[in-house]
Amino acid sequence: MSNSELLTVEPLDLQFPFELKKQISCSLYLTNKTDNHVAFKVKTTNPKKYCVRPNTGVVLPRSTCEVLVTMQAQKEAPADMQCKDKFLLQGVTASPGITAKDVTPEMFSKEAGYLVEETKLRVTYVAPPLPPSPVREGSEEGSSPRASVSDNGQASEFSKFSADKAEPQENTSEARALITKLTEEKQSAIQLNNKLQRELEQLRRDSKRSQSGGIPLMYVLLVGLIGLILGYIMKST
Secondary structure, three states: OOOOOOEEEEOOEEEEEOOEOOOEEEEEEEEEOOOOEEEEEEEEOOOOOEEEEOOEEEEOOOOEEEEEEEEOOEOOOOHHHOOOOEEEEEEEEEOOOOOHHHOOHHHHOOOOOOOOEEEEEEEEEEOOOOOOOOOOOOOOOOOOOOOOEOOOOOEOHHHHHHHHHHHHHHHHHHHHHHHHHHHHHHHHHHHHHHHHHHHHHHHHHHHHHHOOOOOOHHHHHHHHHHHHHHHHHHHHO
């Protein structure tokens, strides 16, 4: 933390958990300790490597502003993981009611007579956080039960459960095959019934044409034969 009169800056060391080919961000917190508006500006020795948002702005009286510093993805690791980049935070007392749009570079010019407060910041690389350790298979906590055989030769509860589940699946397959077979036989019976009905209707028409009264013997025999066939079909289905 800085000991400046206008802005307290935290942290003074920008720590980036360095990883290749990955953008990394670090936050700066600027606290205005005065009763005045304070304008600020952030500079760096390597502007192509870092993105600062916002790089200029205004901190209201007795308030805190967050500045996000993002390091672009790096293709190579630096030697000994040392970084020579530096940042410079400039602060200056501003007029009441000023906004970030009103901040200009001339406000931080010492030659123009402005009292500019400066805080230097360093950049350090730290090791990235370690990934969570994987849970070992067969650990006592959180492990799933395994099929095993006890000392007396009996299968464990899990293996018995699996065996019980396998038998209904086979019975289900046999039942589906039987239902499919019965459905096909029923469809064949319906088709045969429709065919016999059509032939019977044709015989009725022919009989009416040949005889004006009475029921022919052939007609009676045919009706009886059809009844026997339909009874056999319905019994088999």
